[in-house]
Amino acid sequence: xxxxxxxxxxxxxxxxxxxxxxxxxxxxxxxxxxxxxxxxxxxxxxxxxxxxxxxxxxxxxxxxxxxxxxxxxxxxxxxxxxxxxxxxxxxxxxxxxxxxxxxxxxxxxxxxxxxxxxxxxxxxxxxxxxxxxxxxxxxxxxxxxxxxxxxxxxxxxxxxxxxxxxxxxxxxxxxxxxxxxxxxxxxxxxxxxxxxxxxxxxxxxxxxxxxxxxxxxxxxxxxxxxxxxxxxxxxxxxxxxxxxxxxxxxxxxxxxxxxxxxxxxxxxxxxxxxxxxxxxxxxxxxxxxxxxxxxxxxxxxxxxxxxxxxxxxxxxxxxxxxxxxxxxxxxxxxxxxxxxxxxxxxxxxxxxxxxxxxxxxxxxxxxxxxxxxx
Amino acid sequence: xxxxxxxxxxxxxxxxxxxxxxxxxxxxxxxxxxxxxxxxxxxxxxxxxxxxxxxxxxxxxxxxxxxxxxxxxxxxxxxxxxxxxxxxxxxxxxxxxxxxxxxxxxxxxxxxxxxxxxxxxxxxxxxxxxxxxxxxxxxxxxxxxxxxxxxxxxxxxxxxxxxxxxxxxxxxxxxxxxxxxxxxxxxxxxxxxxxxxxxxxxxxxxxxxxxxxxxxxxxxxxxxxxxxxxxxxxxxxxxxxxxxxxxxxxxxxxxxxxxxxxxxxxxxxxxxxxxxxxxxxxxxxxxxxxxxxxxxxxxxxxxxxxxxxxxxxxxxxxxxxxxxxxxxxxxxxxxxxxxxxxxxxxxxxxxxxxxxxxxxxxxxxxxxxxxxxx
Numbered sequence: 040x041x042x043x044x045x046x047x048x049x050x051x052x053x054x055x056x057x058x059x060x061x062x063x064x065x066x067x068x069x070x071x072x073x074x075x076x077x078x079x080x081x082x083x084x085x086x087x088x089x090x091x092x093x094x095x096x097x098x099x100x101x102x103x104x105x106x107x108x109x110x111x112x113x114x115x116x117x118x119x120x121x122x123x124x125x126x127x128x129x130x131x132x133x134x135x136x137x138x139x140x141x142x143x144x145x146x147x148x149x150x151x152x153x154x155x156x157x158x159x160x161x162x163x164x165x166x167x168x169x170x171x172x173x174x175x176x177x178x179x180x181x182x183x184x185x186x187x188x189x190x191x192x193x194x195x196x197x198x199x200x201x202x203x204x205x206x207x208x209x210x211x212x213x214x215x216x217x218x219x220x221x222x223x224x225x226x227x228x229x230x231x232x233x234x235x236x237x238x239x240x241x242x243x244x245x246x247x248x249x250x251x252x253x254x255x256x257x258x259x260x261x262x263x264x265x266x267x268x269x270x271x272x273x274x275x276x277x278x279x280x281x282x283x284x285x286x287x288x289x290x291x292x293x294x295x296x297x298x299x300x301x302x303x304x305x306x307x308x309x310x311x312x313x314x315x316x317x318x319x320x321x322x323x324x325x326x327x328x329x330x331x332x333x334x335x336x337x338x339x340x341x342x343x344x345x346x347x348x349x350x351x352x353x354x355x356x357x358x359x360x361x362x363x364x365x366x367x368x369x370x371x372x373x374x375x376x377x378x379x380x381x382x383x384x385x386x387x388x389x390x391x392x393x394x395x396x397x398x399x400x401x402x403x404x405x406x407x408x409x410x411x412x413x
Numbered sequence: 414x415x416x417x418x419x420x421x422x423x424x425x426x427x428x429x430x431x432x433x434x435x436x437x438x439x440x441x442x443x444x445x446x447x448x449x450x451x452x453x454x455x456x457x458x459x460x461x462x463x464x465x466x467x468x469x470x471x472x473x474x475x476x477x478x479x480x481x482x483x484x485x486x487x488x489x490x491x492x493x494x495x496x497x498x499x500x501x502x503x504x505x506x507x508x509x510x511x512x513x514x515x516x517x518x519x520x521x522x523x524x525x526x527x528x529x530x531x532x533x534x535x536x537x538x539x540x541x542x543x544x545x546x547x548x549x550x551x552x553x554x555x556x557x558x559x560x561x562x563x564x565x566x567x568x569x570x571x572x573x574x575x576x577x578x579x580x581x582x583x584x585x586x587x588x589x590x591x592x593x594x595x596x597x598x599x600x601x602x603x604x605x606x607x608x609x610x611x612x613x614x615x616x617x618x619x620x621x622x623x624x625x626x627x628x629x630x631x632x633x634x635x636x637x638x639x640x641x642x643x644x645x646x647x648x649x650x651x652x653x654x655x656x657x658x659x660x661x662x663x664x665x666x667x668x669x670x671x672x673x674x675x676x677x678x679x680x681x682x683x684x685x686x687x688x689x690x691x692x693x694x695x696x697x698x699x700x701x702x703x704x705x706x707x708x709x710x711x712x713x714x715x716x717x718x719x720x721x722x723x724x725x726x727x728x729x730x731x732x733x734x735x736x737x738x739x740x741x742x743x744x745x746x747x748x749x750x751x752x753x754x755x756x757x758x759x760x761x762x763x764x765x766x767x768x769x770x771x772x773x774x775x776x777x778x779x780x781x782x783x784x785x786x787x
Contacts, residue, residue, distance in 0.1 A: 065465060065466055068465060077454040081444075082431065091439060095439060128502055167648065246665065276508075373461065
């Protein structure tokens with residue numbers, strides 16, 4: 040469909056009754072996935088039960104969780120020494136589980152601080168009284184860029200980094216060299232958005248509510264050798280080995296969330312065609328908006344150009360009033376979730392996997408039209 | 414509809430395409446709730462977004478979580494000194510959070526052991542090296558009854574009990590006297606099934622997947638004075654105070670699960686008419702099956718009569734072959750989830766709130782017909 044005017048956008052929205060979702064998380068899900076969930080919600084695969092009612096120990100559910108794991112393995116090309124785990128508590132519980140499980144005695148924990156989420160991860164390691172060494176970055180410039188130069192500590196237990204910073208809108212394009220020590224990454228906000236060479240990573244974790252599914256679950260990819268570090272004395276639910284030994288079914292997992300994750304990964308693998316294809320689409324979406332920003336008199340990018348994220352595009356307008364006007368007008372035109380994080384302000388378009396090129400083109404048309412009018 | 418024969422049951426199932434769900438958890442949900450979720454799944458309250466896509470910080474979601482909390486308060490008649498919290502990790506994470514947060518220095522933790530779930534709760538306190546004192550019960554008789562006589566330790570930090578034992582099918586009808594020390598109860602499998610006087614309880618917790626909603630969340634009711642015990646040094650996600658201070662929104666909660674909980678509580682309050690009414694229905698359902706068992710030559714109750722649960726009715730058939738035949742035949746006739754827990758074997762009909770009297774009457778008719786034929 041060719042977009043002629045804002046009128047067209049409005050008409051189309053009325054037909055679909057759906058808005059264009061640029062939420063930072065929980066975020067847009069593929070419409071085909073939502074429709075499939077809806078269609079079968081009272082009767083999952085002919086069982087006569089809702090997916091929310093079936094036992095997590097049933098063959099039916101086993102197929103679902105295995106499907107989610109197998110697709111993750113294929114998409115990320117995981118070798119057998121990586122485990123795919125599902126853990127409740129989101130990335131925030133991982134902030135605490137990582138130092139608890141993976142600190143080696145007498146060897147410091149190193150963290151690269153690139154924003155709010157890294158800061159939270161660091162805080163949880165400090166609370167536990169660990170020897171935490173923070174590699175500072177652009178804190179003095181409000182974390183608007185990522186470090187290009189630093190040396191990893193070969194004595195460290197691990198080097199932790201946040202692959203994409205949702206709030207500021209920065210993203211690692213090339214991961215730093217860990218000099219042999221395992222990298223650990225919070226990939227919550229760009230997981231499965233692009234191919235990743237997992238080999239340098241001892242652990243990758245991601246809250247599901249950006250690119251994977253609904254909130255209330257995190258996916259953890261962990262390498263077998265890391266599991267040897269887990270102290271036997273930890274509470275059962277806080278040990279990675281519990282999840283490995285019980286295939287994430289030590290207790291009842293969030294079955295509905297895992298079901299949606301399986302469907303989203305199916306869509307990613309079969310409709311999109313994998314991570315390379317996904318990256319191509321995501322790059323295109325981001326560049327469409329950055330192009331508007333770079334040519335604009337009113338939209339100013341927040342992140343430094345070299346550190347820009349393809350997942351979260353952040354920008355400001357020259358004054359509060361114009362910004363409020365922009366956000367209000369956008370909402371009226373069916374663009375949801377463009378308000379920046381409360382700690383930064385401004386605007387943010389989150390372009391997770393399920394956000395369509397079509398939605399982005401409409402947003403871009405709207406941004407141009409708004410600038411012309413203003 | 415009058416039930417004439419198994420033929421009638423089959424016909425009806427074909428029409429509805431749904432089965433009669435006696436699952437132990439995840440378990441049946443009210444059909445009206447499932448239909449409402451389905452109808453609005455692509456467009457929640459006119460937002461143009463799915464409930465799974467909306468921000469947990471939006472007004473829309475705030476209404477949902479407040480509704481769930483307010484209904485809980487009304488249903489349980491909670492005074493202002495109780496907080497209603499939502500925490501990920503199910504009852505299993507509570508097993509570890511309770512001793513971590515609520516142990517008082519120099520004062521033992523007391524636990525009444527009435528089965529598998531109590532044993533797990535005890536284990537997690539022991540792992541933390543606490544002074545745990547276990548009040549034994551009928552372990553020698555496979556936990557088939559609950560204690561009637563013991564004295565609470567007035568020096569203890571708390572007295573922990575499991576209000577209903579899903580596996581064995583026993584349930585406290587009157588809670589023990591804590592002699593002034595706070596009771597803590599795992600009510601996962603009978604929460605909201607009957608009125609409870611909360612005053613003796615310092616903390617009540619329940620995994621949602623029995624009577625409240627889908628799996629992946631626990632509801633925690635905690636009294637203000639208990640929160641004074643929480644050590645400041647705990648990891649943020651493992652402190653009850655974090656959930657109180659942030660209204661369960663420190664990190665992204667399982668929004669979909671909370672939405673379903675709100676709908677289930679609405680159904681409980683407005684369609685059923687509250688906990689007294691719910692208890693009446695639940696007692697009727699249970700007595701229908703116990704009546705068959707007590708008059709039967711082939712069905713033998715597992716729990717001792719005085720300790721019987723109205724939520725999980727457990728029974729055996731005289732030999733393995735007949736039992737397998739019963740389970741297979743039941744399944745063929747549209748009765749799902751009747752196999753007993755793997756640790757006990759036998760059969761179990763879980764009669765959680767959403768299981769209808771109609772489903773139970775059909776099961777009872779089937780049980781009678783099976784006995785006549787065998």
